[in-house]
Amino acid sequence: MEGPSDGFKWFGEGFDGFPKILPDDCVQYTLYVINERLNSLETRAQLRKVQAAAVSLCKSLLKSFIWQRDEFRLELKQEKGLSFLQGRTNFGDSVEDEWLVVYLLRELSRQYPDSWVRVCDSDGEFLLVEAADALPKWLNPEIAENRVWINDGKLLIIPKEGKKNGVREGGLKLNAALTFIQDRKPGLLHTLAIESEAFHRLQKYPAQIENSLHHALVTIPRRLAYVLRENSTYISPAVEAFYLRDPIALKPLQSPGFSKLSIPPEDWVTVSVKFTKVGFAQLKGQDIKTPRAWISLLRDSGDITGQVGYEVGMKVTCGFEMLLSDPQKKDDKCVREISLLLEDIDTGEDHLPSDDDIKKWERKEDNESWLDINFEEFDRELSGKGGEDPAGFGDKAAQGNLRRLVSRFEKFMNEDEGGAQDAEFLDDMDEDNDSDTSATSTTVGSEADVGEGEVDFDEDRFASMMREMMGLPANEPPDATTQSEIRPDSAALSCVKSNGKEDEEIRKAMHGMEAELRDAGALSLDSRPDDKPPGKKSVLSTKDIDRGVAISHLATACDGFPEQSSSDEDGELNIDFGRAKELLSRMADH
Numbered sequence: 001m002e003g004p005s006d007g008f009k010w011f012g013e014g015f016d017g018f019p020k021i022l023p024d025d026c027v028q029y030t031l032y033v034i035n036e037r038l039n040s041l042e043t044r045a046q047l048r049k050v051q052a053a054a055v056s057l058c059k060s061l062l063k064s065f066i067w068q069r070d071e072f073r074l075e076l077k078q079e080k081g082l083s084f085l086q087g088r089t090n091f092g093d094s095v096e097d098e099w100l101v102v103y104l105l106r107e108l109s110r111q112y113p114d115s116w117v118r119v120c121d122s123d124g125e126f127l128l129v130e131a132a133d134a135l136p137k138w139l140n141p142e143i144a145e146n147r148v149w150i151n152d153g154k155l156l157i158i159p160k161e162g163k164k165n166g167v168r169e170g171g172l173k174l175n176a177a178l179t180f181i182q183d184r185k186p187g188l189l190h191t192l193a194i195e196s197e198a199f200h201r202l203q204k205y206p207a208q209i210e211n212s213l214h215h216a217l218v219t220i221p222r223r224l225a226y227v228l229r230e231n232s233t234y235i236s237p238a239v240e241a242f243y244l245r246d247p248i249a250l251k252p253l254q255s256p257g258f259s260k261l262s263i264p265p266e267d268w269v270t271v272s273v274k275f276t277k278v279g280f281a282q283l284k285g286q287d288i289k290t291p292r293a294w295i296s297l298l299r300d301s302g303d304i305t306g307q308v309g310y311e312v313g314m315k316v317t318c319g320f321e322m323l324l325s326d327p328q329k330k331d332d333k334c335v336r337e338i339s340l341l342l343e344d345i346d347t348g349e350d351h352l353p354s355d356d357d358i359k360k361w362e363r364k365e366d367n368e369s370w371l372d373i374n375f376e377e378f379d380r381e382l383s384g385k386g387g388e389d390p391a392g393f394g395d396k397a398a399q400g401n402l403r404r405l406v407s408r409f410e411k412f413m414n415e416d417e418g419g420a421q422d423a424e425f426l427d428d429m430d431e432d433n434d435s436d437t438s439a440t441s442t443t444v445g446s447e448a449d450v451g452e453g454e455v456d457f458d459e460d461r462f463a464s465m466m467r468e469m470m471g472l473p474a475n476e477p478p479d480a481t482t483q484s485e486i487r488p489d490s491a492a493l494s495c496v497k498s499n500g501k502e503d504e505e506i507r508k509a510m511h512g513m514e515a516e517l518r519d520a521g522a523l524s525l526d527s528r529p530d531d532k533p534p535g536k537k538s539v540l541s542t543k544d545i546d547r548g549v550a551i552s553h554l555a556t557a558c559d560g561f562p563e564q565s566s567s568d569e570d571g572e573l574n575i576d577f578g579r580a581k582e583l584l585s586r587m588a589d590h
Helices: 006-011 040-061 095-111 126-130 174-183 192-198 200-204 207-211 222-230 232-243 247-254 277-284 292-300 310-325 333-347 355-359 375-382 396-414 428-440 459-469 488-495 501-519 542-557 577-589
Strands: 026-033 075-079 082-090 115-121 148-151 154-157 213-221 268-276
Touching: 026 040, 026 095, 040 075, 040 082, 040 095, 082 095, 095 115, 095 148, 095 200, 095 207, 115 126, 126 192, 154 192, 192 200, 200 207, 213 222, 213 277, 213 310, 222 232, 222 268, 222 310, 222 333, 232 268, 232 277, 232 310, 232 333, 247 292, 247 310, 268 277, 268 355, 277 310, 310 333
Parallel strands: none
Antiparallel strands: 026 082, 026 115, 075 082, 115 148, 148 154, 213 268
């Protein structure tokens, strides 16, 4: 692929196109061969060797493994004059698949020391996220892009440098990163603390490959048993089709009769089926009624529902039926292969396994205790008191991950420098407002001594005063004849009864503001728009308008207006004096 398209020129020099964002639940990995002694052709040949080694590694380690969605695969690509291997794996709900990809890449880097691997997902540099507790302060997400590499089984980081070496806002450019690796390899950072934190999930591999699978005895139609015998990995897309079903997907199962079903519910057999643990948990956690298309046939098949694993088998069979009948999936590799297998059975090119054949198959059934959670032990783990119950909850990996999470949280809370300063997600303005409000606000109706925050507030008088100061017609109250004329200066002075220098400055500023607005005619209430003589217009300057807008915002400095009760009891008002003073200062500047 060549450089940026000419269509991007009008964005400005240096614009390389919009950033590419990975879909959720996807991990992308890129492998470069960096060896100054190799030319471009030799580099491509070396990449092909690495690609072949990846295939061999998968065959040796993943012979019986089932991916949740996509499998690990490296493809040779060329872009902007660079040759590299790249792949993308959608791991769905199985996060362990993502870490299995990292493990395979680390093993490849050990086999070929001149290979350099970069891996990321929708969260960015997730290896740094895993090692966040050990990272230096300068290594933040804004500059982490293209800095983290796996080489010879180690986690290496390109240090922070000046702009002349390619650092720009948003991270390090890829070309600058590759140049640094080639020319200044000794300058790379290798910290054992960061590496151990980033790779701590890989300690359980390769044993975790087998531990992530679950075998269960299920009762399914013989045709389906034949399909799964041919390729056990077909179970994952079928489970996902069942787990993500919608009313449209259920239509083939709700129609009366079963003549159009690819796998009719007949000729049931009990076999051992291999699942991913995530997929098996998804099946166990879902409920479904017996499909309408099955009811008549099940009535003639005897007591099938009481057999071992019938409920799970029914869900698996429904998942395969929904997968095969989905028009959007008809071009998927697994759907085409399953359709060909069933077609061979229908045409007589192949035959279904007999009962004697099925008896020879392995009947493996794993314990389902890993699905059970002792909520009392779970609560103890969250409170940091775990370990009292030897059985614990779930599997050992879940317990270890939870303990690690709790310990990190406790460490963060116990650090001397921890707290609000470390919580970068808090908005600065929100922090300021919260601190100001907490320092000056009081509870409405409280009988406690509120000191300087105590004020008396008349909502009607304040509203009338503000309308007059904005040059708007005043709304006369019903008993206007018995009320004295409300002047803006007296109303403003009645809003705040607190003492001190700050209050005096506010009073002076409000008097000055009123005088300026009167001189400009903004507070004249003698004439109305309809009473203006022809040819004459009352014009406010930009300065006056700005002052008026600022005055309208003055109301936001007072919050929590108490509703006036029938007894006209005085309420208490929360006033942000800092904000009020700032608004008045801005008006004085105009």
